[in-house]
Amino acid sequence: MSSSSIFRAPKGIPDYYPPDSAAFTAVRDALTGAARLAGFGHIELPIFEDTALFARGVGESTDVVSKEMYTFDDRGDRSVTLRPEGTAGVMRAVIEHGLDRGALPVKLSYAGPFFRYERPQAGRYRQLQQVGVEAIGVDDPALDAEVIAVADAGFRELGLSGFRLEVTSLGDAECRPRYRQALQEFLFALPLDEETKRRAEINPLRVLDDKRADVRALTADAPLMRDHLCEGCKAHFDQVLGHLEAMGVPFEINPRMVRGLDYYTKTTFEFVHDGLGAQSGIGGGGRYDGLMAQLGGQELSGIGFGIGVDRTMLAMGAEGIAVAGARARCEVFGVPLGDAATREMVVLGRNLRAAGIRVDMAYGGRGLKGAMKAADKSGARFALVLGERDLEQGVVGIKDLSTGEQTPVDLGAAVTEVRDRLG
Known part of the structure; x- marks a missing residue:
């Protein structure tokens, strides 16, 4: 088969395979573990849904719905x-x-792949891996702060320190319409290009998030939502900040923050890591008080976040952090020498796995040198070396792969001995 006919993964969709997949799993588990400690139960969602769900829930004017959905x-x-x-x-x-x-x-918490058609680049994939949480049904500033703190705890559990939390309030149905009108009046007076003018008509907040230097210069003095909050939203936001301070979660107020989805209200936040360059966001979220009613449910509030597993791994790489908990594929590697030894090693491997020990072994009748090379590459702590003479004596050699020391152990006691050595 020629190189041009080899199948490859679709553009912008990464593969995770050993040994990197162990780090991926450890990062995902650390982020979901922080949610479990806060009482979030797991929900497994469909990979695809009715298109109208996202059009209505996310917002037809968003880039996600208008340009990026599969x-x-x-x-x-x-x-x-x-x-x-x-x-x-x-x-x-x-x-x-x-x-x-x-x-x-x-x-509820969830984890898995999500899909957006975007230009692939470092940290921005068409299949992105996320961990998310949602807390639905209570409008309480303490709950907002808890959700934010869960994300912060997940990052810190992984050893990250070079990130910052940016927070703001996007108001609610009472104060946002007045702000929208004030912002539109400001924007309509600017010499904006036609596409940006259309964006200002549909969702003027998005103009504040424009990354072009000329647009940012024009909007430098734009009115800000924080200065137009009603008393209720202002009090809510102040309480959220107070709870974050009490929990020791550092934050910065970013009054120009704009999230990419239409449903956000009140508390809105983003975790940013400057070590990632232009794609600096590693997670974010906010409150969405009208979404349930918009989708046909009760008039209940909610707040949540989505954290990029891929982005978090890149942030850890930028800080030079090895992923704690990224385990080797096995703890013990079997090295059988001969057919009889292989039959015995297969049984011993099954018994070790039954005791909760991760075991692999050399296959294909490798000699001692090749089998030991495979054992070293496996990342195992111990090799079990079994030859014909060992079988005659009823023993197996346990070799510490870090020191090279090997000691014979009775075959019948091998499982207990290995378990004790692994602690």
Whole structure:
């Protein structure tokens, strides 16, 4: 087969394979573990949903819906979309299964792939891996602070320190319309290009997030949402900040923050790591008080976040952090020499796995040198060396691969001895 005919992964979709997959799993588990400690239960979401769910929930004017979604008709001519984010799907599940009829808040966490058609670059993939949480049904500043603190704890559990938390408030249905009008009046007076003017008509907040230097210069004196908050939103935001201070979660107020989804209200936040260059966001979220009613459910509030596993791994690389908990694929590696030894090693490997020990072994009748080379590459702590003479004596050699020391142990006691040595 020629090199040009070899199948490759679709553009912008990374593969994670050993040994890097161990680091990926450890990062994902650390982030979801922080959520479990705060009482969030796991929810497994469909990979694709009805396209209308995202159009209505995320917002038809957003880049996500208008430019980035993977949408197609299935065999029943139904329009479905690979999920671009998690909140709308969680909300759909909560409404469909009546989870909002029980104790509130409903606290759910999820992890998995999400899909957006974007120009692939470092830290920006078309299949992105995320961990997310949603807390639905209670409008309480303490809950906002807890959600933010869960994300902060997940990053710190991984050893990250070079990130910062940016927070703001985007107001609510009472104060945001007045701010929108003030912002539009300001923007319409500027010499903006036609596309930006259209954006100002549909969603003027997005103009503040424009990365072009000339647009940023024109909007430098634009009115800010924080200066137009109603008393209720201002009090809510002040309480969130107070709770974060009490918990020792450092933050910066960013009054120009704009999130990419339409449903955000009140508390909005983003975690930023400057070691990643232009794609500096590693996670973020906010409150979405009108989303459930918009999707046909009760008038209940909610708050959540999405953290990029891929981005978090890049941030750890930028800080030179080795992933704690990224385990080698096995702890013990079997080195059988001969057919009889292989039969015995297969049984010994099964017994070790039954005791909770990760075991691999050399296959294909390798000689001692080749088998030991495989043992070294496996990352195992110990090799079990078994030859014909060992079988006659009823022993197996346990070799410490870090020191090279090897000691014979009775075959019947091998599982206990290995378990004791591994602690």
